[in-house]
Amino acid sequence: MSKQKYRIGILGMQGAIAEHADHLHHLGHESVLIKNKEMLEEIDALIIPGGESTAIWRLMRKNNLIEAVQQFAHSQKPIFGTCAGLVLLGKDQAEAEESTKLGLMDIQIKRNGFGRQKDSFEADLTVKGMEEPYPAIFIRAPYIEAAGENVAVLATYDNKIVAAREDNLLVAAFHPELTDDTRFLELFLEMVEEKTVSPV
Amino acid sequence: MTERLTGTERVKRGMAQMQKGGVIMDVVNKEQAKIAEEAGAVAVMALEKVPSDIRAAGGVARMADVSIVEEVRDAVSIPVMAKGRIGHIVEARVLEALGVDYIDESEVLTPADDIFHLDKKPFTVPFVCGCRDLGEAARRIGEGASMLRTKGEPGTGNIVEAVRHLREVQSQVRKVVHMNEDELMTEAKNLGAPFEVLLQIKEAGRLPVVNFAAGGVATPADAALMMELGADGVFVGSGIFKSNNPAEFARAIVEATTNYQDYEKIAALSKGLGEAMKGIDMKTLRPEERMQDRSF
Numbered sequence: 001m002s003k004q005k006y007r008i009g010i011l012g013m014q015g016a017i018a019e020h021a022d023h024l025h026h027l028g029h030e031s032v033l034i035k036n037k038e039m040l041e042e043i044d045a046l047i048i049p050g051g052e053s054t055a056i057w058r059l060m061r062k063n064n065l066i067e068a069v070q071q072f073a074h075s076q077k078p079i080f081g082t083c084a085g086l087v088l089l090g091k092d093q094a095e096a097e098e099s100t101k102l103g104l105m106d107i108q109i110k111r112n113g114f115g116r117q118k119d120s121f122e123a124d125l126t127v128k129g130m131e132e133p134y135p136a137i138f139i140r141a142p143y144i145e146a147a148g149e150n151v152a153v154l155a156t157y158d159n160k161i162v163a164a165r166e167d168n169l170l171v172a173a174f175h176p177e178l179t180d181d182t183r184f185l186e187l188f189l190e191m192v193e194e195k196t197v198s199p200v
Numbered sequence: 201m202t203e204r205l206t207g208t209e210r211v212k213r214g215m216a217q218m219q220k221g222g223v224i225m226d227v228v229n230k231e232q233a234k235i236a237e238e239a240g241a242v243a244v245m246a247l248e249k250v251p252s253d254i255r256a257a258g259g260v261a262r263m264a265d266v267s268i269v270e271e272v273r274d275a276v277s278i279p280v281m282a283k284g285r286i287g288h289i290v291e292a293r294v295l296e297a298l299g300v301d302y303i304d305e306s307e308v309l310t311p312a313d314d315i316f317h318l319d320k321k322p323f324t325v326p327f328v329c330g331c332r333d334l335g336e337a338a339r340r341i342g343e344g345a346s347m348l349r350t351k352g353e354p355g356t357g358n359i360v361e362a363v364r365h366l367r368e369v370q371s372q373v374r375k376v377v378h379m380n381e382d383e384l385m386t387e388a389k390n391l392g393a394p395f396e397v398l399l400q401i402k403e404a405g406r407l408p409v410v411n412f413a414a415g416g417v418a419t420p421a422d423a424a425l426m427m428e429l430g431a432d433g434v435f436v437g438s439g440i441f442k443s444n445n446p447a448e449f450a451r452a453i454v455e456a457t458t459n460y461q462d463y464e465k466i467a468a469l470s471k472g473l474g475e476a477m478k479g480i481d482m483k484t485l486r487p488e489e490r491m492q493d494r495s496f
Contacts, residue, residue, distance in 0.1 A: 013458055014242060016214075016219040017443065040326055050218050051242070058240035059458050085219070111277060117301035118324045120211045124202040135201065139214050140279065140301070158201055178214045 006192055009034040009043035011061035011069075015051020015084060018175035021157055023185050037068035045078040045192045048085030050139070052182050053111070056084055057100050066102065073104045073135050073180035078168045078195050080188040087111055087142050105169045106148025113143040113160065114172075125174070127155045127163060127184075136162070136174035169193055204388060215279070215302065215326055216347035216410040219433055223423065223454045224412065226250050228268065228276035231447070239450030242272040242433070242442035243279040244431070246272035251308050251355030252438035252477065255489065262307040269298050281328070287288075287313025296325040298385040302347070304328050306341040307494040308354045318493065320344030320377055330414070332365045332492060334372035337392035338401075341409060346431070348407065350431070351492040354417020355438050357479030361492060366413050366429050376401050415492070418443070418476045419471045420456030427460035437486065441478035449473060 005028060010020050012033035022032040032043050034099040035062070040046070046069070048056070058064060060066050072081055079087045090109040092101050114121070117140055124133035136157070142162035155163035155172075163184075170191060176184035203209075222242030228249060236244045248264040249257060254423055257435045264286050270489070273280045274467035286293035286305055291312070297301050304354030307330050318329040321344035330351040331337035337348050343450075350369055372391070376398050379387060384402065388395040400408050413426035414435035423434045434457055443449040452469040459465045 001318055012221075014219075016217045016220065018220075019217065020314055044420065052218065052222060053218075054237060054278055055222055055240045055242045055454070058238075059455070062240075063459075068449060116299050117215055117279065118296065118299060119206065120215060121204040121206045122208050122211060123204050137210055139218060175214060176219075178210060178217065190409075 004193060004196075006196070007030055007032055007042060009040065009046045009191070011046060011048045011060075011085075013047040013051070013056045015056065015064070016175065016177050017049050017083070018188065019049050020049050023177060023182050026052070026113045027185065027189065029189070034065075035063065037064050040068055040072050043077075044196055045061055045080070045188070046072060047188075048079065048081040048088055049177065050083035050085065053084035053087040054100065057088060070102055070104060072109045073102075073168065076168050076195055078170070078188065079104070080173045080185075081169070082175055082177060083141060083173060085138065086144075086173055089169055089171055105143045105166050105171065106151055106162075107164065107166075108146040109142050110145045111142050112140050113145075114138055114141045116140060123157060124194075125155050125162070126159060129151075129154070129187070130183055134183060136172075137178045137181050138174045138179070139159075141173045144169070144171075163193075209347050212346035212408050216328070219279075219412075220410055221458060222433045224281065224352055224433065224435045225274060225440055225450060226289035226435075230271045232441055233272045233275045236440070236448050236450055237276045239279050239447065240277060240454040241450065243277060244272060245281045245283065245304060245437075246300070247283050250438040251491070252357070252442055253355075254308060255355045261297065263288070263309070265297065266294070269295065269300060269420065273299065279432050283309055285309045285396070286298070286311040287316050287318055290361070291317060292323065293319055296323055297388060300325065300330055302326050305345075306313035307351065307491050311494055315496070316349060320346075320437070324467075328412075330492070330495060331369060333368045334376070335393045336495070337407065337411070338391065338472065341397050341407075342394035343410065344378070347409050348411040349414040349435055350411065352417075353482065353485070354415045354491050356416050357418040357439060357442070357477040358482060359418070359422045361415075362416045362426060363429065363492055365492075366431055369407075370430050371410065372402060373407060377405050387413050398412055411461040416454070420452040420466055420481060423453045424456045424460035424466055427457055428437070433457065438477055443475065444475040449476070
């Protein structure tokens, strides 16, 4: 684990923002609530939290954050998306009339793929690189239907991809922020460390 | 593949955590549901009449017609909530069977049981319940509510009761958090609250579930006020579809909730918005017209 202290932004439109902030503080890092594009300049990496992806998307559009977050990703800054964050980082279906995603990661998403709230569940998940199972909480969760060749699959459940990484982007269909287990965030912080070695 | 556990406390409370910072809107048909979704609502509440119309209609207010719940459920991809009467086990089970994502055991409807609320723990679907103070909040949590909303006075377009209830709950939570543990049992007795729930609040430093504000939000500034006072999000009932420009009101209320401390933005959002719902002064409500007093 790195001893470096990072400033990690949490997209502050709506959703489980405080939960991610608590995890970051617990690991000794600073969290910054991102409400506008200017604030993106102050941070080393960004978390897009769980929430309602359609609401977050519309609020991002209103607050001029769509292109700004796309540029943030293109500058190789790391982004971690959980649940709604995974949906937003993915690509629109080819036949989609209106864009509702950032299209940054080469993944096709099945929104609410595991069903409605009554189908929401907890399960222990085997994650690549983790010795012990991860306690995953899936809430009206999406999954990844198809992933490009540069996407590393980190976990599957019921033969569906539920966690993955592509270069500077990390996604989980479940909610690490709802557990006390910070291993997923630590994985992200390792990515942040990798990406911030280059001299500024 | 490891075992899949549904309906756990974390899954039910977690669903409400995903709604934080958002606006949940009352809708009575699919057209309204789509306007709400397009405006950025985090969920819609399907019901037969908005609270101000329930007031006007009088009589017994029940769970919405199943066709309305289905119509709304099938029209949007955001979560769908629906109201059941207090203590009405079967309405709640029917709503669960219809696949709604959250049930509001609501004083806006006429109670089916005037002594007991539902035992909400055995349900897979989570529940939200109203509260005016910490005693009521803690009793509902004790019964298994996964989310709270301070009640306000529904269908009035008057924010004063919502403010009173949120301030009351917040102030009582602060008091409990700073109490010594040996004072908690007497506080539990005085509030009529389960001791264990107060203990959890003391240890966590806050309520163990998400708490939205409801009952009287009519303008973007009202929504922002409730966020400023510490609500986790806002329910808007009659305030949107009883205004003269629902789509604009809906959008403005959503944006004001997210940017609740950006006063220039709220000024811009409020400009030329048109007329909000008319509203009712509390002094003109007869005791039997006060929906907030309908639970126990």
